[in-house]
Amino acid sequence: xxxxxxxxxxxxxxxxxxxxxxxxxATKLLAVGASLLLREEVQGNYKSGWSWQGYEGFKCxxxxxxxxxxxxxxxxxxxxxxxxxxxxxxxxxxxxRLDLQATLELAPxxxxxxxxxxxxxxxNPPKGHRTAQPTLIxxxxxxxxxYVGSWHSDTLGRFYDKGLESKEAGRGVRMRGEIRYxxxxxxxxxxxxxxxxxxxxxxxNHVSGYFRRNNLPxxxxxxxxxxxxxxxxxxxALRSLLYIETVVSKMFEKLIMAGYLKQVIEYxxxxxxxxxxxxxxxTLRNKGA
Numbered sequence: 687x688x689x690x691x692x693x694x695x696x697x698x699x700x701x702x703x704x705x706x707x708x709x710x711x712a713t714k715l716l717a718v719g720a721s722l723l724l725r726e727e728v729q730g731n732y733k734s735g736w737s738w739q740g741y742e743g744f745k746c747x748x749x750x751x752x753x754x755x756x757x758x759x760x761x762x763x764x765x766x767x768x769x770x771x772x773x774x775x776x777x778x779x780x781x782x783r784l785d786l787q788a789t790l791e792l793a794p795x796x797x798x799x800x801x802x803x804x805x806x807x808x809x810n811p812p813k814g815h816r817t818a819q820p821t822l823i824x825x826x827x828x829x830x831x832x833y834v835g836s837w838h839s840d841t842l843g844r845f846y847d848k849g850l851e852s853k854e855a856g857r858g859v860r861m862r863g864e865i866r867y868x869x870x871x872x873x874x875x876x877x878x879x880x881x882x883x884x885x886x887x888x889x890x891n892h893v894s895g896y897f898r899r900n901n902l903p904x905x906x907x908x909x910x911x912x913x914x915x916x917x918x919x920x921x922x923a924l925r926s927l928l929y930i931e932t933v934v935s936k937m938f939e940k941l942i943m944a945g946y947l948k949q950v951i952e953y954x955x956x957x958x959x960x961x962x963x964x965x966x967x968x969t970l971r972n973k974g975a
Contacts, residue, residue, distance in 0.1 A: 690799075690861075690905045692792035697890040698768035699879070700864060701785035703872075705759040711777045712758035718773055719743075719751035719760045726766070730923035775880045784872040787864045788893040789848055790905060797858035800830040800845060803903050812901040818843070820902060829857065834900050840871035843896055845903065861903075863893045 706715050726747030727733050736745035736752060741759045743752030748766035752759050760779075762770055767785070792799075804822040818835040825831070829847025836842065848862035849855025867875050879885050887908045898904035941949070951957055 690790060690792060690796075690903055691794075692790050692905070694890045694905065694908060695789055695791045695860075697788040697886045697893070698786070699762075699771040699784065699885075699889070700764060700767055700787040701783060701866070702762045702767045702771050702774075702781065702876075703759070703783035704761075704774055704779035704781045705757055706777050706779050707757040711779075712753065715758045715760055715774060715777055715779065716751065716753060718770075719749065719758075722749045722762070722766060722770060723751055732923075771876075772880065775877075781873040781876040782869060784867045784876050785864055786867075786875075786889050786893055787862055788890040788905075789860060789862045791855075791860055792858065795856060795858040796861075799858055799861065799903060800832045800847075803845075804832060807901060818900055820900070832902065834897070834902065840868045841896075842866045842868075843900065843902075845897065863897055863904075865893055865896050 704715075706712050723733065723744055723746045726749050729747065731747035733744055733746040736743050736750050738750070738752065738759070738761075740754045741752030742754065743750070743759075745751070748763040750759075750761040750763075760774065800822060801824070804820055807820055821833045823831045823833070829850035831844060831846040834843035834845075842865070844864045844866070846862055846864075847857060847860070849860030850857050852860075854860065879888070882888050890905075891907045894904040894907065941947075
């Protein structure tokens with residue numbers, strides 16, 4: 687199968703689950719996680735309680751942090767994983783999940799890339815070496831997804847239309863390949879990456895190699911630093927404001943036009959603010975008089 691034409695615009699760690707058991711290391715992991723939680727909260731994400739497999743703690747944005755009787759656990763997702771996965775390396779954590787991703791900008795666009803690759807694989811299955819059988823999930827709204835492997839195994843590949851999913855590009859323009867490693871495999875890959883000073887090109891080549899070995903779309907190896915084009919996702923607060931602007935405001939407008947202004951103010955929890963504003967205007971009018 688020929689290499690995909692385009693450029694790798696982003697590559698890195700996309701998910702990290704890690705834990706430590708010793709009390710001194712648990713204290714340090716909790717400190718690292720707490721600082722990342724605070725950063726996410728400051729950037730407009732909502733902090734809430736969180737629990738998983740006996741761990742109790744908090745989550746905010748791309749960070750989840752918890753502790754239980756035998757240690758501490760930290761989960762990093764998306765940008766938080768890419769930016770901070772090295773910060774816990776010195777604690778020698780037990781890594782139970784590690785996701786790697788590489789994102790490509792294709793030129794020209796290939797809207798039928800994944801269905802075609804799926805069909806080609808089944809018409810001409812690879813011979814002479816063991817490969818994982820792909821599964822195709824069709825979704826005209828968010829794009830196609832090609833899975834390679836099993837959720838129950840230590841390695842699962844996923845190739846999907848990142849641009850369409852994130853609504854940042856048209857169909858078949860911005861494609862992403864991901865590998866999810868679990869258990870001992872995740873730990874081994876994590877510590878291998880930690881020895882590499884500039885990991886982005888290495889991760890791009892690693893992800894491409896995985897799909898190439900499974901006779902699926904891949905891209906040429908890169909020897910240089912991959913250009914990062916990652917755009918930080920909107921915070922919870924910005925997403926809420928966008929929802930109010932695009933959906934709630936239109937509902938409010940219709941209700942107000944129908945004569946329900948008082949109810950809109952009451953149900954939206956704005957009565958106190960409206961009263962304060964009204965008092966302020968009255969004070970200004972009195973001063974003007």
